[in-house]
Amino acid sequence: MGAVLVAGAGSGAGKSTITAGLCRALARRGVDVAPFKAQNMSNHAAVTPDGGEIGRAQAMQALAARVETDRRLGPVLLKPSGGRSHVVVLGEEVGVDDAVGYGDRARALRPVVLDALTSLRGEHEVVVAEGAGGAAEPNLLDRDVVNLPLAAAAGMPAVLVVDIDRGGAFAAAYGTWALLPEPLQACLRGVVLNGMRGDVSLLGPAVRDLEARTGIPVLGVLPHLGDHLMLGVEDSLDLRAPGRPGLGMGAGEKPDRPVRIGVVALPHLANPSDLDPLVLEPSVELRWVTRPGELHDLDLVVLPGTRATVADLRWLRGRGLADAVVRAAEDPAGPHVLGICGGYQMLGVEIEDDGVEHTPDPDRTSSLAAPGVRGLGLLPVSTRFARPKVVRRVTGRVAGGSSAVSGYQIHLGRVSALEDAAPWLSLHGTGDEGCLSADRRVRGTTVHGVLDEDDLRHAFLGAVAAVRRRSFRPSPVPYARALEDHLDHLADWVEAHLDVDAVLDLAHTAAAPEEAPGW
Structure with a gap:
């Protein structure tokens, strides 16, 4: 019943990536391991088999650990x-808080968090827990349920991940340790330097100095992952990492990628993992779209998921993108359009939100509720926001076809088909879903992960390419295999540059759950 916390000196240090790599490395050694993150802040979610929400990173870590996703892996989102x-909380939405008001709720959630961790420890040999943000934020320590206060309550050791690529890594490591009260300092049992470019031997004097000052060993120096494509990214800081849409992919570049897809960079973008299968296609060039002029040479425009459909639709109109997308879709020589979840809702005729998606703030004079908002009118559907939230995994097929569909739904918007609407998909148990325009150039669905299935994705992209007179060469690697290869690559990286045996030994020094100090 071992446990170890992977904390960070700050956001973007690589905690999620290292946790995933450790989980896969341990699983490959035959260790029964499970990931855990007590509290996560993200709009990028996954769905458990029983219809609960957890953070996307914990779903990837579960895949790395070769265990099923479980509400307990991420008890607070x-x-x-x-x-x-x-x-x-534990997969179910329980309320809405601002930053100040959440403090009281966080303190009340301490038993929930510790119970979830204790329960997982009772079922697995090792739990690799991930922290959040910076581990030594003095203004947050009294409400911290995810970093070193949790480690102290659970009696588990922690390692500190520091991003060396940005500079100032040794100051960040020492400063984190120095800011912590002594009981929390005692939880820190190792330091990991992440993102090193160049000769590791140059760090020798600094490593020895840090160890002498803190008494904490440096357990590894992980090299920068370079252009390795990160899949399932959750943090907004990672969305423009190498290989993601928009980085170095301007018009006229990458002539070996003939199918050009533009993803509208919505301010409240949610579930960007929907794009991962497109990123992996060798014939596809992805770009972020933020201005009307960036639509002119595209073959496909994607309106992705969003946490704030009405607000992002207003943003589209304010930037002139709404009219530009409509003109492009109505032009016989223009691009195809795909909307996913919130993006699909925008493509319809009307959206009604009577304070459901945006709960009115009693401290503000204006409400964000917006009944009767006009959509883009490209698909004959309308949306009404209502509770309860739909959270479920789904399977099915393309309507009238044989290509399989699998994915998940997380939405408040009930999409209703208007007269003569043609469905795109047919889901087991619920029937027709999504919509196709009469000319089949505009389509939408509430299903996240709809492009994960290789046959569906290749048929869709092949049809777009044929109409647009582009060549399309499908990826020879199935998407599911690409995910496994990615996680094995992270495990190889961790095994080669981090003392995994030392981390495992640390995990086994954790107090037995019944002997943990508690809060």
Whole structure:
């Protein structure tokens, strides 16, 4: 019943990536391991088999650990929207808080978090827990349920991940340790330097100095992953990492990628993992779209998921993108259009939100509720926001076809087909889903992960390419295999540059759950 916390000196240090790599490395050694993150703030979610929400990173880590996703892996999920966050506890949304008000709720959630961790420890040999943000934020320590206060309560050791690529790594490591009160300092049992470029031997004097000052060993120096494509990214800081849409992919570049897809960079973008299968296609060039002029040479425009459909539709109109997408879709020589979840809702005729998606803030004079908002009118559907939230995994097929569909739904918007609407998909148990325009150039669905299935994705992209007179060469690697290869690559990286045996030994020094100090 071992456990270890992977904390960070700050956001973007690589905690999620290292946790995934450790989980796969241990699983390959035959260790029964499970990931855990007590509290996560992200709009990028996954769905458990029983219909609960957890953070996307924990779903990837579960895949790395070769265990099923479980609500306990991420007992608290905060989904930010408009200065406040929707609070999800053990997979179910329980309220909406601002940053100040959440403090009381966080303290009340301590038993829930510790119970989830204790329960997982009772079922697995090792739990690799991930921290959040910076581990030594003095203004947050009294409400911290995810970093070193949790480690102290659970009696588990922690390692500190520091991003060396940005500079100042040794100051960040020492500063984190120095800011912590002594009981929390005692939890820190190792340091990991992440993102090294160049000769590791140059760090020798600094490593020895840090170890002498803190008494904490440096357990490894992980090299920068370079252009390795990160899949399932959750943090907004990672969305423009190498290989993601928009980085170095301007018009006229990458002539070996003939199918050009533009993803509208919505301000409240959610579930960007929907794009991962497109990123992996060798014939596809992805770009972020933020201005009307960037639509002119595209073959496909994607309106992705969003945590704030009405607000992002207003953003589209304010930037002139709404009219530009409509003109492009109505032009016989223009691009195809795909909407996913919130993006699909925008493509319809009307959206009604009577304070459901955006809960009115009693401290503000204006409400974000927006009944009767006009959509883009490209698909004959309308949307009405209502509770309860739909959270479920789905399977099915393309309507009238044989290509399999699998994915998940997380939405408040009930999409209703209007007269003569043609469905795109047929889901087991619920029937027709999504919509196709009469000319089959515009389509939408509420299903996240709809492009994960290789046959569906290749047929869709092949049809787009044929109409647009582009050549399309499908990826020879199935998407599911690409995910496994990615996780094995992270495990190889961790095994080669981090003392995994030392981390495993640390995990086994954790107090037995019944002997943990508690809060």
